[in-house]
Amino acid sequence: FQWSSPPEAIERFQSQEIWFPPPQFYEFCRLCNFSSLGELQRFSSARALEGCERWMPVMLSAPDGFIQLLPGDELYPEDPDYTGEKKISMSTDKKVEDLMKEGGIFHRIVIKNINNLAVYVNIQAKYKHINPLMMKCDNSDYNSRL
Numbered sequence: 001f002q003w004s005s006p007p008e009a010i011e012r013f014q015s016q017e018i019w020f021p022p023p024q025f026y027e028f029c030r031l032c033n034f035s036s037l038g039e040l041q042r043f044s045s046a047r048a049l050e051g052c053e054r055w056m057p058v059m060l061s062a063p064d065g066f067i068q069l070l071p072g073d074e075l076y077p078e079d080p081d082y083t084g085e086k087k088i089s090m091s092t093d094k095k096v097e098d099l100m101k102e103g104g105i106f107h108r109i110v111i112k113n114i115n116n117l118a119v120y121v122n123i124q125a126k127y128k129h130i131n132p133l134m135m136k137c138d139n140s141d142y143n144s145r146l
Contacts, residue, residue: 029132
């Protein structure tokens with residue numbers, strides 16, 4: 001076991017020293033908004049009674065990777081499969097890069113491969129939550145619309 005700050009954990013992930021799944025990558029990016037545990041605790045206490053939202057990522061398969069769509073993203077389905085019983089499968093013939101260049105409203109995790117993730121968010125978080133810092137593990141630049 002080794003203790004790491006969120007930025008250190010992301011750096012270790014990017015250098016392939018460690019691996020964690022996309023939801024944890026997303027949460028580490030959210031934690032990067034706080035410089036100390038005390039700051040996180042103050043934020044959490046102030047936000048605690050605001051409410052929560054249940055959501056499930058929806059996977060979109062592309063020829064060159066995947067995009068985990070999250071609520072608020074322009075491609076997120078109106079009726080997502082919260083239980084896994086519907087076995088909804090979304091796919092496209094477009095490349096990830098094209099989907100990113102064409103898009104305008106993002107709340108997604110782009111997965112090029114197991115060690116190459118990127119978080120893109122330009123929506124307002126609900127219930128006074130804080131959005132993750134947008135981090136990416138490659139040199140792609142989809143900021144033209146952000």
